[in-house]
Amino acid sequence: MNKPAVLTGNFVDEFERVVKTLPGGNELADRRRNAIERFRAQGLPTLRQEAWKYTNVTPLARRAYRAATRKDAGTAAAGLIAKLPDYAAEIRLVFENGQLRADLNDGRASPAGVSLRSLADVLREAPADAARRAPGEATPFQALNDAFCTDGVLITLAPGAHVEPPIHLVFLATGGADALAVHPRVLIRAGAGSRARIVETYRGGTEAGLTNAVTEISAAEGAHIEHYLVQDESAGAFHIGHLHIEQARASEVISHAIAMGGLLARRDIEVRLTAEQAGATLYGLYLTGGRQHVDHHTRVDHLAPHTRSEEFYRGILNGSSRAVFNGRVIVHPGAFKTDARQSNHNLLLSKDAEVDTKPELEIYADDVKCSHGATVGRLDADALFYLRSRGLDEVAARGLLTYAFAADVISRIGIESLRRELARRVAGQLPGGELVKDML
Amino acid sequence: MLKIDNLHVSVDGKAILRGLSLTVKPGEVHAIMGPNGSGKSTLAHVLAGREGYEVTAGGVTYRGKDMLALSPEARAREGVFLAFQYPVEIPGVNNVYLMKASLNAIRKHRGEPELDAVEFLKLVKERVKLVQMDDSFLGRAVNEGFSGGEKKRNEIFQMAVLEPKLAILDETDSGLDIDALKVVASGVNQLRSPDRSIVLITHYQRLLDYIVPDVVHVLSNGRIVRSGDRELAKTLEQRGYDWLKEDAA
Numbered sequence: 011m012n013k014p015a016v017l018t019g020n021f022v023d024e025f026e027r028v029v030k031t032l033p034g035g036n037e038l039a040d041r042r043r044n045a046i047e048r049f050r051a052q053g054l055p056t057l058r059q060e061a062w063k064y065t066n067v068t069p070l071a072r073r074a075y076r077a078a079t080r081k082d083a084g085t086a087a088a089g090l091i092a093k094l095p096d097y098a099a100e101i102r103l104v105f106e107n108g109q110l111r112a113d114l115n116d117g118r119a120s121p122a123g124v125s126l127r128s129l130a131d132v133l134r135e136a137p138a139d140a141a142r143r144a145p146g147e148a149t150p151f152q153a154l155n156d157a158f159c160t161d162g163v164l165i166t167l168a169p170g171a172h173v174e175p176p177i178h179l180v181f182l183a184t185g186g187a188d189a190l191a192v193h194p195r196v197l198i199r200a201g202a203g204s205r206a207r208i209v210e211t212y213r214g215g216t217e218a219g220l221t222n223a224v225t226e227i228s229a230a231e232g233a234h235i236e237h238y239l240v241q242d243e244s245a246g247a248f249h250i251g252h253l254h255i256e257q258a259r260a261s262e263v264i265s266h267a268i269a270m271g272g273l274l275a276r277r278d279i280e281v282r283l284t285a286e287q288a289g290a291t292l293y294g295l296y297l298t299g300g301r302q303h304v305d306h307h308t309r310v311d312h313l314a315p316h317t318r319s320e321e322f323y324r325g326i327l328n329g330s331s332r333a334v335f336n337g338r339v340i341v342h343p344g345a346f347k348t349d350a351r352q353s354n355h356n357l358l359l360s361k362d363a364e365v366d367t368k369p370e371l372e373i374y375a376d377d378v379k380c381s382h383g384a385t386v387g388r389l390d391a392d393a394l395f396y397l398r399s400r401g402l403d404e405v406a407a408r409g410l411l412t413y414a415f416a417a418d419v420i421s422r423i424g425i426e427s428l429r430r431e432l433a434r435r436v437a438g439q440l441p442g443g444e445l446v447k448d449m450l
Numbered sequence: 451m452l453k454i455d456n457l458h459v460s461v462d463g464k465a466i467l468r469g470l471s472l473t474v475k476p477g478e479v480h481a482i483m484g485p486n487g488s489g490k491s492t493l494a495h496v497l498a499g500r501e502g503y504e505v506t507a508g509g510v511t512y513r514g515k516d517m518l519a520l521s522p523e524a525r526a527r528e529g530v531f532l533a534f535q536y537p538v539e540i541p542g543v544n545n546v547y548l549m550k551a552s553l554n555a556i557r558k559h560r561g562e563p564e565l566d567a568v569e570f571l572k573l574v575k576e577r578v579k580l581v582q583m584d585d586s587f588l589g590r591a592v593n594e595g596f597s598g599g600e601k602k603r604n605e606i607f608q609m610a611v612l613e614p615k616l617a618i619l620d621e622t623d624s625g626l627d628i629d630a631l632k633v634v635a636s637g638v639n640q641l642r643s644p645d646r647s648i649v650l651i652t653h654y655q656r657l658l659d660y661i662v663p664d665v666v667h668v669l670s671n672g673r674i675v676r677s678g679d680r681e682l683a684k685t686l687e688q689r690g691y692d693w694l695k696e697d698a699a
Contacts, residue, residue, distance in 0.1 A: 390538075391501075392538050393538045393540055395498075395500050395501070395522060396534065396537070396538040396540070397540070397548070398499075398521070398522040398523045398526070399498050399499070399500075399522050399523075399525075399526055399531075399532050399534075400526055400548065400551075400552040400608065400612070401523050401526035401527050401551075401552045401553075401555040401556045401559075401612070402523060402551055402552060402555060403521075403523050403555070404521075404523070406551065406555075407523075410540075410543055410548075410551070411540065411543075413542065413543075414540055414541055414542030414543045414591075415542065416542075417541075417542030417543075418541055418542050421542065
């Protein structure tokens, strides 16, 4: 039987076109070349692969993307910046088409114990520090990020550092109608006992753009990290993202993944709990409408005894949109006293929306507590009647209940300014939500 | 205020109410008692406009309007209030926000200006005292994690905020201990007024020791089989419902 031809789009040609302009010396250029070769060999994922059976990325191969370079960070972002909510107390870094816009940063000095370095600088000066550390062979999209990455940020928290203001990374796409591909990378190295809250916001003005982001968090012993992903790209955009979390003893990571935008969005979140008492909490909320397709794949590896994980994902689907949630939990041999919980609840607002939710528990240790629950439902008729009996019309009652479903996730956002902003954004996006906005 | 005339209601083709007639005048408190399955909750739901009930004959007039033609929200805006037997938990919806949306919808319907935040807060803080709850009650999600007693108090609190013309209290006494029952009854008594009618639906006479009705009706098999004053309720307590069933049969 013939092996089906792999689809690589124009990424390989595009690599040849821009390789000389990418930051880093010869050593890095070789690594980039290896990465593009790895991508060429694998090609884009197809529906035949288990992890991609519900998400078709072959349209990526039909769009001719232009790789974003330094030149694509102009002045266009200023207008978009002005529209960003004003989080007065945060440290903000703005990236336009993947490139750090130093001129747009707020000028605040970094607090003691935290170092924020442009990844472009790191790639040039100490490329080994800019490398991904997640174990295993690169996926096709990680390989593309390895090949094309031009910028991002390396955040280093010194042992014991407590960073009070949230660190907000804003990724703006401003390519207009251009099919611009950006491959940003965020590396967070949290020293022992450090604490920080980090927000990544992806916002789009590029209808046909592709964002292929990689984030890695390593939490040393006792570190406590809250991490927020807000994917609010424009309606025609493609968004692919990998978040890899590596946790040492007694570290705590809380991840929030909020997905609202994009035509096609795929988010992979992997957590490795490598030592005792490490705990991870993964919250997620996806709102889809029209013809959007949003896929979340999570994987938690319990590699040591007495480790905890909890996943709490919710989705609200409208139009003829489609969502995928795949939550894999692996309790490795010896990881006794693992406590792993997972839930995924979905609210369907239209008859054409569709969700595929799939828990996957693999348990190779004794004496563990694992649970999972998934539901797909519609608005509760009793609750609707209750609200209408209080004088709310049907549209308002539906809006309120729909918002309440989302609020169960939003209310867990630990940064107040972000929680308020997202509450408004989410309400604004949901049917009937306009009526709810006044109540927030 | 309310005139129910020969009302027949079916659920899934099964007749539940079978010729119920009842007239409630402004300011009156009527108690409707009856055994389980007599149609009490069906009556409450039909009056509030719940879907899934088929009216096969008869009708209901509320303040001169055909009540059954109105949506649930239109009834609420016209001054009808149902205190639920099982108040619904609505996580994520703040109690006081719901009341604000609710009250403003009713005021808008009446052509009155919406209350501003300050006026509204003053009102709810005053009304919440009626059910002896503290202010923290206001900021919680609607009924979420409330005890049975708190849920029933919340219904009466909502009634106090919305000031209905016709309040239907569906088994508001069920699941309450005696202290909570006294609080709820006291709240209802303070809301009695010459232009407000109250229909109490209950299985037990006990509630009527605290909220004294003007008229007591006994519902059996989908019809009112006897009406009287509060002495009728006491007789029911002594003799149970069986003697009436035999009577009706």
